[in-house]
Amino acid sequence: MSRTLPLFPLNTVVFPGMTVPLHVFEERYRTLVEELLAEPDPAQRIFGTVAIREGFEVSEPFGPAGSDQTHGGQSLFRVGCVLQLTEAERNDDGTFEIVVVGRGRLRLSGVLTHAAYPSGEVELLGDDHDAVTAPELVERARSLFERYRLQLSQLHGEDVLTGVLPQDPAYLSWTLAAITLLPLPDRQSLLEADDTHLRLAMLTRMLRDEMRAMDVVPSLPAVDVARTGWSPN
Template sequence: MATETLPLFPLHTVLLPGAALQLRVFERRYLDLVRDCGRNGSGFGICLILDGNEVGTPATPAAFGTEAVIEDFDIGDDGLLSLRLRGRRRFHVLRTRVRDNGLVVGEIEWRDADTDDEVRPEHGLLATVLEKLIEQIDQQAPGLAPAQLDNAAWIGWRLAELLPISATQRLSLLQEDDPHARLDRLLALI
């Protein structure tokens, strides 16, 4: 499997495929990263912080993450860059290095894309739970992406995004390659 180099942005959150994330950027290393991504039309990796903080000394990222693409940006009233990101592809970090400016860069392998498998009967309850969650959310903030309530992978990612579970539990789901096994884990959590 071929490897690539990807700049990483360790956070105290897990970005999932298809999920949105708001991010405020103010450190020079990350402003440079955003500039480079804008020039190249590329994304960067978001990984859960295993040790350290979001600001200052480079943190230790988890070995799995999600590519973030910039959908929109703005400068806030406080003068900070505000990004709206969307999770795209999952990756596995094989090794990392830290550049002179403190930016963590990973040598990564992309994980296979999810299959478009239909939901199995034993996971039907999860589709119903997600449908009810979406109805409640849509009343408060209309415009959630069109539902794909027959797609096992889509249901798994949206539930992992919306359920009140820990970042560690989300990371565990992100590491799972099989959409049906992911749904089994979510069923156990519920």
């Protein structure tokens, strides 16, 4: 199903179920937040996000749509996430502190620039909660993540990435994708994976690679562990 959604590109990948705090300071996105807050139904306070490819700035205006989606001189990934605004606080200077939750995936086909803020022509992508995923793959991913969490906690000198993992394989795959400390290209490839089985298989490989890297260079990953959260709602 295709539709037009307000678009708020970010320099990170957001996954379904992921809770993200954002500081909104640009005038166009402040306008977007104000319009979302004017919507009486909280469930309809939705917009889209796609990640900005590494190496591009975020302050330029949007450029025209094309096969390579652009944000001025910036290149945007085509698969992103539908976000719902769940909390908002206006600061004295007119900026906002907001909290958003990922509600599902989208594929961007075009960027529209005629409004006060950019919008995207998007296709809403379905989930695969009813698909069959091999139980042994689910358990392997859980086991590897527990080893990864222990190894990371030892490096930090305290417990990190604590919490109960979901039982549902699809929710589990999104949770692990959200909280495993991975570089942006790996996170984007997980978002683009079209089924749970593939996503969990990719995660097991990435977790092994991360643990091997920590064994070779025992230093803390350059990602803030507490930057995002997970919400199954």
